[in-house]
Amino acid sequence: xxxxxxxxxxxxxxxxxxxxxxxxxxxxxxxxxxxxxxxxxxxxxxxxxxxxxxxxxxxxxxxxxxxxxxxxxxxxxxxxxxxxxxxxxxxxxxxxxxxxxxxxxxxxxxxxxxxxxxxxxxxxxxxxxxxxxxxxxxxxxxxxxxxxxxxxxxxxxxxxxxxxxxxxxxxxxxxxxxxxxxxxxxxxxxxxxxxxxxxxxxxxxxxxxxxxxxxxxxxxxxxxxxxxxxxxxxxxxxxxxxxxxxxxxxxxxxxxxxxxxxxxxxxxxxxxxxxxxxxxxxx
Amino acid sequence: xxxxxxxxxxxxxxxxxxxxxxxxxxxxxxxxxxxxxxxxxxxxxxxxxxxxxxxxxxxxxxxxxxxxxxxxxxxxxxxxxxxxxxxxxxxxxxxxxxxxxxxxxxxxxxxxxx
Numbered sequence: 001x002x003x004x005x006x007x008x009x010x011x012x013x014x015x016x017x018x019x020x021x022x023x024x025x026x027x028x029x030x031x032x033x034x035x036x037x038x039x040x041x042x043x044x045x046x047x048x049x050x051x052x053x054x055x056x057x058x059x060x061x062x063x064x065x066x067x068x069x070x071x072x073x074x075x076x077x078x079x080x081x082x083x084x085x086x087x088x089x090x091x092x093x094x095x096x097x098x099x100x101x102x103x104x105x106x107x108x109x110x111x112x113x114x115x116x117x118x119x120x121x122x123x124x125x126x127x128x129x130x131x132x133x134x135x136x137x138x139x140x141x142x143x144x145x146x147x148x149x150x151x152x153x154x155x156x157x158x159x160x161x162x163x164x165x166x167x168x169x170x171x172x173x174x175x176x177x178x179x180x181x182x183x184x185x186x187x188x189x190x191x192x193x194x195x196x197x198x199x200x201x202x203x204x205x206x207x208x209x210x211x212x213x214x215x216x217x218x219x220x221x222x223x224x225x226x227x228x229x230x231x232x233x234x235x236x237x238x239x240x241x242x243x244x245x246x247x248x249x250x251x252x253x254x255x256x257x258x259x260x261x262x263x264x265x266x267x268x269x270x271x272x273x274x275x276x277x278x279x280x281x282x283x
Numbered sequence: 284x285x286x287x288x289x290x291x292x293x294x295x296x297x298x299x300x301x302x303x304x305x306x307x308x309x310x311x312x313x314x315x316x317x318x319x320x321x322x323x324x325x326x327x328x329x330x331x332x333x334x335x336x337x338x339x340x341x342x343x344x345x346x347x348x349x350x351x352x353x354x355x356x357x358x359x360x361x362x363x364x365x366x367x368x369x370x371x372x373x374x375x376x377x378x379x380x381x382x383x384x385x386x387x388x389x390x391x392x393x394x395x396x397x
Contacts, residue, residue: 082330
């Protein structure tokens with residue numbers, strides 16, 4: 001079964017929950033943890049090993065062949081992302097805007113826009129006992145994270161389909177990157193905190209996940225700060241509260257040192273146990 | 284010489300539009316003919332992606348020597364503008380077109396990326 005840990009808001013504890021949940025699950029079952037926050041993955045701070053396997057990932061971008069082009073300009077009108085610009089007798093390709101859809105390349109009557117592979121990023125894969133961990137990292141300067149997320153999920157289908165539990169550490173927010181990751185899962189855990197910001201962004205995530213038609217529940221992190229409004233919100237919306245993680249300074253301190261928390265804080269271990277037993281009941 | 288301004292309106296008293304790609308109007312002042320012509324760019328509101336390159340393409344078609352704008356073009360637009368023999372001046376946002384032109388003549392504008 002594949003589960004996404006997501007949140008509307010950044011910094012609510014996605015990686016904290018994903019890493020600790022994956023390590024605990026891997027005590028008893030084969031588990032895959034995928035860090036899909038490709039712009040700034042940090043699961044690797046907590047899960048370390050020396051013999052990582054690196055998969056290079058590329059994407060296809062059109063390149064203009066001036067010898068073949070008759071400057072008809074049709075490609076310009078087809079591109080929905082304005083990634084092609086006609087400048088006098090030149091066609092310019094703007095790689096940051098290209099979505100690798102192949103339309104210009106396939107439809108060009110002169111075959112003047114052959115697709116070429118360009119580096120997109122890399123996927124690091126590490127195996128530690130029952131845990132397989134992948135961390136996907138977008139090349140610096142690239143703007144679109146969805147293609148790398150999709151490639152990572154394809155790799156997971158090829159290599160890790162047999163893992164009993166697959167946990168996705170989703171990118172933050174509710175935009176394309178988050179949707180690319182979350183749309184492939186069986187179940188979504190949204191993590192938020194009991195603050196006005198927390199409710200606002202949780203609500204965006206709830207609306208997104210509902211639109212994707214996926215079953216989900218909510219984990220509240222840093223319980224004890226802010227107020228009770230988020231619990232009223234969950235009740236009013238009929239959203240199951242899966243677990244609560246208390247606000248404790250020592251958790252933040254341990255986390256900032258890159259430590260694994262659940263073996264040291266019983267309340268966290270208990271919350272993870274609740275989450276795992278829910279996931280077992282679903283699979 | 285032809286000078287292009289990103290503008291919120293159509294005349295000398297309009298303000299410089301600080302946005303490059305999503306500027307409402309593109310004004311071209313031809314110093315030889317002493318004529319100011321306005322090109323409506325508001326259809327750019329409908330463009331979700333690549334507004335900068337699109338406006339840069341228009342500027343290429345208008346064949347100017349100088350561009351005076353506000354915040355300055357973004358990376359994609361700059362890639363295109365850099366292919367043209369065009370001098371760019373930025374941070375004229377808030378000035379009227381007339382003030383920006385005077386500031387240009389006094390050499391008081393900040394050169395942009397190029």
